[in-house]
Amino acid sequence: MSQPVLDVQGLSVNFRTSHGVVNAVEDLSFQIGEGETVAIVGESGSGKSTAALALLRLIPDPPGKIVSGSVRLDGTELLTLSESEIRHIRGFKIAMIFQDPMMALNPVYTIERQIGEVLQLHLGMSRRERLLEAIELLRLVGVPAPEERVQQYPHNLSGGMRQRVMIAMALACRPRLLIADEPTTALDVTVQAQVLDLIQGLKDKFGMAVMLITHDLGIVAETADRVVVMYTGRKVEEGSVTEIFDDLRHPYTRGLLGAAKWEEGDGDMLREIPGTVPSPFDMPTGCSFQPRCPLAEARCLSDRPGLETFAPGREVRCFIAGEARS
Amino acid sequence: MIAPPTASNVKEPPVLEVLDLVKHYPIKDGLFAPDRVVHALDGVTLTVGRGETLAVVGESGCGKSTLARCIMRLEILTSGTLLLHGKDISHVGGRDLRAMRRRLQIIFQNPYASLNPRWSIGSLVMDPMRLHKIGDAAGRRARAVELLQTVGLGAEFMSRYPHELSGGQRQRVAIARALAMQPDVIICDEPVSALDVSIQAQVINLLKKLQKSLGIAYVFISHDLSLVKHISDRVAVMYLGQIVELADTSAVRQRVMHPYSQALFSAAPVADPRAAASKRRIILSGDVPSPVDPPAGCRFHTRCPYAKDICASEAPQLRAVEDRFVRCHFAGEPGFPPPAPLSEGKYT
Amino acid sequence: MKRFHIFWFRFRRNRAAAGGAVVLAAILALAAFGPVLYDVDPFEMVGRPFMLPFDRYPLGTDVAGRDILAGIVHGARVSLMIGVLASVAATIVGVTFGAVAGYYGGKIDDILMRTTEFFLCIPSFVLAVVLVAIFQPDVVTVTIAIAVVSWPSVARLARGEFISHRDREYVLGCRAIGMPDWEIILLQIMPNALPPIIVVSSLMVATAILTESGLSFLGLSDPNLVSWGYMIGVARTVLRSAWWMAAIPGAMILITVLAINLVGEGLNDALNPKLRK
Numbered sequence: 001m002s003q004p005v006l007d008v009q010g011l012s013v014n015f016r017t018s019h020g021v022v023n024a025v026e027d028l029s030f031q032i033g034e035g036e037t038v039a040i041v042g043e044s045g046s047g048k049s050t051a052a053l054a055l056l057r058l059i060p061d062p063p064g065k066i067v068s069g070s071v072r073l074d075g076t077e078l079l080t081l082s083e084s085e086i087r088h089i090r091g092f093k094i095a096m097i098f099q100d101p102m103m104a105l106n107p108v109y110t111i112e113r114q115i116g117e118v119l120q121l122h123l124g125m126s127r128r129e130r131l132l133e134a135i136e137l138l139r140l141v142g143v144p145a146p147e148e149r150v151q152q153y154p155h156n157l158s159g160g161m162r163q164r165v166m167i168a169m170a171l172a173c174r175p176r177l178l179i180a181d182e183p184t185t186a187l188d189v190t191v192q193a194q195v196l197d198l199i200q201g202l203k204d205k206f207g208m209a210v211m212l213i214t215h216d217l218g219i220v221a222e223t224a225d226r227v228v229v230m231y232t233g234r235k236v237e238e239g240s241v242t243e244i245f246d247d248l249r250h251p252y253t254r255g256l257l258g259a260a261k262w263e264e265g266d267g268d269m270l271r272e273i274p275g276t277v278p279s280p281f282d283m284p285t286g287c288s289f290q291p292r293c294p295l296a297e298a299r300c301l302s303d304r305p306g307l308e309t310f311a312p313g314r315e316v317r318c319f320i321a322g323e324a325r326s
Numbered sequence: 327m328i329a330p331p332t333a334s335n336v337k338e339p340p341v342l343e344v345l346d347l348v349k350h351y352p353i354k355d356g357l358f359a360p361d362r363v364v365h366a367l368d369g370v371t372l373t374v375g376r377g378e379t380l381a382v383v384g385e386s387g388c389g390k391s392t393l394a395r396c397i398m399r400l401e402i403l404t405s406g407t408l409l410l411h412g413k414d415i416s417h418v419g420g421r422d423l424r425a426m427r428r429r430l431q432i433i434f435q436n437p438y439a440s441l442n443p444r445w446s447i448g449s450l451v452m453d454p455m456r457l458h459k460i461g462d463a464a465g466r467r468a469r470a471v472e473l474l475q476t477v478g479l480g481a482e483f484m485s486r487y488p489h490e491l492s493g494g495q496r497q498r499v500a501i502a503r504a505l506a507m508q509p510d511v512i513i514c515d516e517p518v519s520a521l522d523v524s525i526q527a528q529v530i531n532l533l534k535k536l537q538k539s540l541g542i543a544y545v546f547i548s549h550d551l552s553l554v555k556h557i558s559d560r561v562a563v564m565y566l567g568q569i570v571e572l573a574d575t576s577a578v579r580q581r582v583m584h585p586y587s588q589a590l591f592s593a594a595p596v597a598d599p600r601a602a603a604s605k606r607r608i609i610l611s612g613d614v615p616s617p618v619d620p621p622a623g624c625r626f627h628t629r630c631p632y633a634k635d636i637c638a639s640e641a642p643q644l645r646a647v648e649d650r651f652v653r654c655h656f657a658g659e660p661g662f663p664p665p666a667p668l669s670e671g672k673y674t
Numbered sequence: 675m676k677r678f679h680i681f682w683f684r685f686r687r688n689r690a691a692a693g694g695a696v697v698l699a700a701i702l703a704l705a706a707f708g709p710v711l712y713d714v715d716p717f718e719m720v721g722r723p724f725m726l727p728f729d730r731y732p733l734g735t736d737v738a739g740r741d742i743l744a745g746i747v748h749g750a751r752v753s754l755m756i757g758v759l760a761s762v763a764a765t766i767v768g769v770t771f772g773a774v775a776g777y778y779g780g781k782i783d784d785i786l787m788r789t790t791e792f793f794l795c796i797p798s799f800v801l802a803v804v805l806v807a808i809f810q811p812d813v814v815t816v817t818i819a820i821a822v823v824s825w826p827s828v829a830r831l832a833r834g835e836f837i838s839h840r841d842r843e844y845v846l847g848c849r850a851i852g853m854p855d856w857e858i859i860l861l862q863i864m865p866n867a868l869p870p871i872i873v874v875s876s877l878m879v880a881t882a883i884l885t886e887s888g889l890s891f892l893g894l895s896d897p898n899l900v901s902w903g904y905m906i907g908v909a910r911t912v913l914r915s916a917w918w919m920a921a922i923p924g925a926m927i928l929i930t931v932l933a934i935n936l937v938g939e940g941l942n943d944a945l946n947p948k949l950r951k
Binding site (some may be wrong): 394395398400423427428431432433434435436440441443444453454458500503504507542576 | 772841843846847848849851852854862865866
């Protein structure tokens with residue numbers, strides 16, 4: 001692969017709370033190439049959304065703080081940019097879509113005005129150009145009758161249509177990276193299929209890099225090229241989508257997949273992960289997954305496993321996985 | 327009217343029968359605008375056998391949650407009949423209604439909203455027993471501890487409050503509360519969709535275990551199709567207030583007959599990249615129409631890839647086709663519905 | 675207990691509210707112990723009229739030679755008592771109306787809310803004046819009149835709260851286990867709906883004190899009891915020559931109302947779940 005679009009190295013984010021400092025993201029590294037979809041998978045509290053906000057430097061400070069690391073977009077370091085420079089990156093080079101489009105759309109402005117705002121801010125288009133471009137963008141994302149829709153307000157649209165409008169806004173400036181944070185969780189299955197189909201189609205068309213944050217392994221299997229699995233703020237496994245599903249190494253990934261995927265002949269019960277995600281204020285010693293891990297040994301309780309690289313882009317944070325290999 | 331569709335493998339009389347249930351809500355648009363009607367449920371008929379899991383699937387607005395609330399008599403029925411053990415409960419009140427509540431319980435989707443934050447777990451679990459005057463105070467307390475242990479929580483939870491518990495623990499409390507009256511049927515309204523993936527499996531396994539040991543029937547309302555295929559005995563697919571297909575789960579795993587079921591099941595993501603690569607998928611256009619003015623004729627004809635003229639004019643009935651019930655003019659014709667187009671690997 | 679600690683922590687952090695609470699506590703102490711410590715009959719002529727403050731009596735005498743400090747001390751009791759009792763009565767009536775209307779909805783809601791609106795659309799002070807004028811002006815009538823004009827706003831707030839809770843899953847869950855309506859209203863929804871109502875009724879105490887003062891100013895008060903409003907009413911004819919006679923009870927009303935408002939706002943910040951993080 002040539003130079004990746006996004007290159008994250010050793011990113012750590014802390015939150016100071018009245019109960020102490022919490023490591024929301026710890027030493028996270030990954031890359032996304034052009035036209036590639038990388039899924040960041042994890043449950044609530046895994047730090048996946050925090051990581052996405054950190055890329056855009058949208059972590060509220062205080063209480064949050066990017067402690068260390070480097071985030072490069074096409075070779076440009078983002079963490080040292082000035083506030084005005086990073087603002088130019090947001091929405092222009094990196095666009096983001098959220099789970100709830102109603103939260104991100106302003107209910108009192110028309111669709112034209114909201115898409116137009118992005119175009120004016122980053123591309124300095126005239127009013128007339130903005131209207132035409134907004135209509136064109138809506139057509140691109142498959143909104144029927146865009147000439148009429150563009151004059152409507154968010155509440156006139158259905159959930160799926162709103163998410164399309166969000167995508168249209170995100171694509172307005174042909175970004176290099178699209179961050180999609182649970183983009184279909186609020187949508188129905190048939191509409192989810194439409195939106196995923198749209199994101200993938202547009203990615204191929206514009207050669208964007210897509211960072212897809214999700215908890216749904218079905219969506220991962222059907223859309224992602226590579227997968228980063230996170231648990232308690234740390235990357236526990238990374239690999240291509242086939243490696244993750246066919247040759248997974250980390251017990252947590254195995255648990256997630258077991259809980260999400262079942263076939264006939266699996267017996268009556270689902271394979272479950274016992275226990276719950278530990279509280280960030282009460283992290284277990286050693287490996288953070290050890291209290292729930294069926295394979296935990298004595299050293300898992302005392303030492304923290306490091307990331308072990310098996311091949312480029314194939315990493316696992318587990319003692320046992322490393323040994324099974326050698 | 328057609329005979330109530332029953333599972334082929336259930337020999338005993340059904341525990342719960344829902345006959346031609348209709349629920350319309352009037353909505354007021356203003357003082358002078360004509361009143362309009364939301365057709366939340368239009369003629370839903372189904373039965374639930376002892377110890378059976380009947381899954382009800384569909385997208386938002388299809389009426390599945392309204393169905394749950396109507397069965398629980400939390401809504402006033404517009405028309406239709408509910409039979410519990412053959413006894414008509416559609417209009418009972420007072421003592422009969424309370425008696426019915428002992429047999430029929432519900433678990434809600436959001437464990438953060440379904441437990442009153444002001445009361446301790448112990449009193450929440452003891453409430454049903456107290457209200458139905460089961461046992462004395464000490465006996466209820468002992469039973470509550472036992473129930474909490476049944477759902478995998480210890481006696482120490484008795485004095486805790488909902489905000490001290492995680493989502494999965496709260497849902498266990500909700501299950502314990504539903505079990506307190508030893509119901510025959512529990513309506514599970516999206517019981518795990520608010521929970522993390524790894525916790526979902528725990529709660530589902532708990533529900534299955536309880537079903538085995540206590541013989542409870544579940545009406546399992548869900549939008550998670552892969553989950554439904556795994557845990558249910560029969561599946562009812564709903565679209566805009568009507569059942570469009572009702573079949574044994576084993577039959578559904580083989581094939582579906584209604585074009586909407588076909589689209590719905592093909593759209594569900596499968597956690598298997600190789601299967602995804604050779605998947606047959608229909609991507610429907612548009613959204614579910616508003617239940618205020620449902621389309622005339624077949625309600626699905628506006629989005630159906632195989633719709634013909636008759637579909638827009640004539641409403642199909644739910645009828646027996648081979649091993650199931652389907653609401654489609656063309657179901658049962660050879661080669662219908664045609665196989666979904668093969669997708670090229672991942673999403674385009 | 676833990677919840678109370680959180681509440682207290684949040685309340686105390688708000689300096690204005692804490693200051694208001696201190697002032698209010700002082701006024702309450704004045705009302706409670708003042709008449710015992712300063713045992714002078716506020717209706718007795720103790721000296722010549724128009725004596726300046728700090729002359730022979732701490733706050734001077736009024737037009738009839740009555741001790742102004744005695745009036746302030748005894749008036750505090752009357753003003754606060756009427757304010758608090760009227761608010762409590764209005765809250766009980768308002769919450770009952772609002773809870774029943776909001777929980778049941780439909781026709782019951784229509785009837786109760788039309789009744790409420792009937793009271794809301796009459797200017798409240800005029801209604802209070804009419805009520806006191808029709809019956810004889812004594813402390814009970816005045817309290818009832820103030821309660822009658824105050825309850826509708828509580829009813830509307832309570833109704834809104836009950837409507838928002840009525841369809842929540844925990845309430846549906848209680849109905850599903852066969853809990854009777856009264857228990858759902860009183861023990862399930864009420865504890866959750868009460869915080870904003872407490873805030874509004876605490877602020878209502880201030881309004882009630884003002885209404886009482888207004889009535890007394892117009893002479894519509896119990897002739898056997900002295901209140902701050904009555905003192906201002908007596909002093910109004912000599913406002914040009916002896917301004918302090920009206921200003922002293924006026925300042926007491928101002929300080930009390932301000933303190934209650936600060937405390938009420940503090941309660942609002944501490945109890946309002948929307949501001950909770």
